[in-house]
Amino acid sequence: MGIYEISLATVVGINIILALGLNMITGFCGQISLGHAAFYGVGAYTCALLAKAGTPLPLAIAAGMISAGAVGLVVGLASLRVRHDFLAITTMGVGFLFLGIVRQQEILGGELGISGIPSSGMSKIAYLVLVFFLVALFTAFSLWIKRSWMGFAFDAVADDEDTARVMSVDVGAYKLVAFAMGTAMAGVAGGLYTYFARFLMPDDFGFIASISVLSMVAVGGIGSVFGVIVATIILTLMPEFFRFISDYKLLVYGTLLFAVMRFAPEGLAGLARSLIDRIRPEVSAEKEVA
Amino acid sequence: MLYLELLIQGLIHGSMYAVIAVGLTLVYGLLRILHVAHAGLFTLGGYLGLLITNATGSLALGMLASAVIVGVAGMLMYRLCYQPILDRPPYVALIASIGLFVAMEEIFRLVFGPYGLTYKNPPLQSQISFLGIQLRAAELGMVIAAVVLLGALSYLSQNTRTGIAWRATVDDPEIAKSFGIDTIKVRYLNFFIGSGLAAVAGIFVSLLSNLVEPTMGGVPAYKALAIIVLGGLGNVKGTLIASLLLGVIEAFGTIYIGSILDRDAIAFAFLILVLMIRPQGLFTGR
Numbered sequence: 198m199g200i201y202e203i204s205l206a207t208v209v210g211i212n213i214i215l216a217l218g219l220n221m222i223t224g225f226c227g228q229i230s231l232g233h234a235a236f237y238g239v240g241a242y243t244c245a246l247l248a249k250a251g252t253p254l255p256l257a258i259a260a261g262m263i264s265a266g267a268v269g270l271v272v273g274l275a276s277l278r279v280r281h282d283f284l285a286i287t288t289m290g291v292g293f294l295f296l297g298i299v300r301q302q303e304i305l306g307g308e309l310g311i312s313g314i315p316s317s318g319m320s321k322i323a324y325l326v327l328v329f330f331l332v333a334l335f336t337a338f339s340l341w342i343k344r345s346w347m348g349f350a351f352d353a354v355a356d357d358e359d360t361a362r363v364m365s366v367d368v369g370a371y372k373l374v375a376f377a378m379g380t381a382m383a384g385v386a387g388g389l390y391t392y393f394a395r396f397l398m399p400d401d402f403g404f405i406a407s408i409s410v411l412s413m414v415a416v417g418g419i420g421s422v423f424g425v426i427v428a429t430i431i432l433t434l435m436p437e438f439f440r441f442i443s444d445y446k447l448l449v450y451g452t453l454l455f456a457v458m459r460f461a462p463e464g465l466a467g468l469a470r471s472l473i474d475r476i477r478p479e480v481s482a483e484k485e486v487a
Numbered sequence: 488m489l490y491l492e493l494l495i496q497g498l499i500h501g502s503m504y505a506v507i508a509v510g511l512t513l514v515y516g517l518l519r520i521l522h523v524a525h526a527g528l529f530t531l532g533g534y535l536g537l538l539i540t541n542a543t544g545s546l547a548l549g550m551l552a553s554a555v556i557v558g559v560a561g562m563l564m565y566r567l568c569y570q571p572i573l574d575r576p577p578y579v580a581l582i583a584s585i586g587l588f589v590a591m592e593e594i595f596r597l598v599f600g601p602y603g604l605t606y607k608n609p610p611l612q613s614q615i616s617f618l619g620i621q622l623r624a625a626e627l628g629m630v631i632a633a634v635v636l637l638g639a640l641s642y643l644s645q646n647t648r649t650g651i652a653w654r655a656t657v658d659d660p661e662i663a664k665s666f667g668i669d670t671i672k673v674r675y676l677n678f679f680i681g682s683g684l685a686a687v688a689g690i691f692v693s694l695l696s697n698l699v700e701p702t703m704g705g706v707p708a709y710k711a712l713a714i715i716v717l718g719g720l721g722n723v724k725g726t727l728i729a730s731l732l733l734g735v736i737e738a739f740g741t742i743y744i745g746s747i748l749d750r751d752a753i754a755f756a757f758l759i760l761v762l763m764i765r766p767q768g769l770f771t772g773r
Binding site for chain 1: 515519521568571572575577578579580581582583584585586587588589590591592593594597705709712713716720746747748749751752753754755756758759762763766768
């Protein structure tokens with residue numbers, strides 16, 4: 198692999214962690230968030246400031262994770278007050294609030310961003326291995342959560358909050374846990390991005406970034422771990438493979454997001470499922486009996 | 488004097504927000520969709536108004552033609568984009584709408600270029616003195632247009648058969664249908680009026696800065712969403728008050744806490760604060 202492929206693969210890995218985080222909140226627990234990039238930003242800025250102060254890499258990334266998770270927990274409290282469309286707009290507001298604060302603070306670099314972030318001290322390939330180790334870890338974690346009792350409760354909350362409450366599921370606690378876990382993952386992604394890019398701009402964490410993450414989750418199929426991973430890989434690499442798309446990147450994102458919701462709201466995962474049903478109807482029929 | 492000036496600036500912005508947000512809140516009241524792509528229609532209105540005005544030299548013609556074309560575009564958007572996904576969970580329409588908006592912005596950029604267009608002879612640029620405060624004609628025009636259009640809308644909805652059918656459908660579509668109201672027609676009308684209003688707002692905003700650019704819909708898009716949430720989703724009166732309130736708060740906020748938060752962040756900080764205290768918005772409709 199050349200330098201170019203290595204850095205591309207690193208970006209894919211970071212985006213997967215970011216998207217899996219949103220999948221935890223929106224996919225598993227059904228709480229729509231339009232401000233995921235803000236938590237990515239909280240993680241990245243925390244990590245950048247600590248790194249510049251001389252904190253070693255594992256500690257800086259861990260601090261990014263904790264700070265993003267803590268802010269996520271606070272925003273999660275909002276999900277106890279407002280629901281559905283109100284929550285979507287509130288989280289969107291959190292994203293704008295984050296940008297507004299970052300842009301006006303000298304200590305956070307303002308409009309100019311933070312530069313001169315120290316190197317990770319690893320070779321590019323070693324850093325890629327670290328990123329993919331974390332990708333594997335969070336993928337396994339997501340799959341484990343999905344199959345656990347907690348995933349079952351998330352499903353209930355996503356499906357019908359009131360019924361879940363009647364069934365004595367502690368809806369509020371599960372929402373908070375989903376927000377804390379999902380945003381902490383965004384924080385890790387932010388920390389990894391900091392050491393990768395070594396230069397942060399406020400706009401990297403704006404509304405468009407939030408929408409990009411959301412499109413990865415929505416195109417993959419909301420709630421499907423493998424669907425989200427596949428969609429993230431495709432959406433991250435697409436502009437690179439098709440150079441001519443690069444200028445039309447946002448047009449393709451927007452159209453794809455619209456087309457998937459309009460024609461296949463269950464995303465790639467839903468398409469794959471119906472394809473399998475068509476090719477081998479007897480298998481899925483057996484499964485249903487079982 | 489400063490206070491009065493800030494207040495008036497706030498009300499001018501507020502009346503612009505009101506004209507945009509009313510269309511959004513009408514769509515929400517009827518279909519329960521957060522219609523983000525509304526801001527794409529706002530930008531389209533700005534472009535069409537500018538192109539027609541530049542071609543014919545008449546702002547009135549540009550405004551009328553733009554409002555009608557954008558109104559029809561809004562109806563098409565409902566038919567092609569929203570109608571097929573109405574029975575899906577609400578996030579489907581929301582995400583589809585965001586996708587549509589992003590795609591529209593990019594199409595504007597590719598078709599009209601990234602730097603925006605300007606009026607050849609910008610109309611309504613003369614200065615008017617009002618209560619000792621210098622205003623531009625375009626700013627005054629914005630306020631007058633808002634009062635006239637929203638006043639007409641309120642008159643129509645209260646006093647005509649169509650208006651009554653409209654309100655009945657918003658109230659309860661099933662019952663309205665059983666009384667013989669064609670609820671589908673009401674939806675088309677709704678999109679036509681809402682989108683036409685957005686086009687007028689787009690033209691006035693472009694007159695204020697003498698610039699139409701692909702991203703001009705961005706900030707109003709998100710702020711209008713904040714406004715309709717503040718006003719209690721689907722509540723027209725609440726939306727109007729919230730628009731003016733937000734305009735004024737922004738005007739004062741940028742002066743007093745502008746060093747901590749920028750203009751957009753002030754709007755959303757206010758939104759979040761209000762929602763945490765009153766999760767149903769400032770004014771509950773039903």
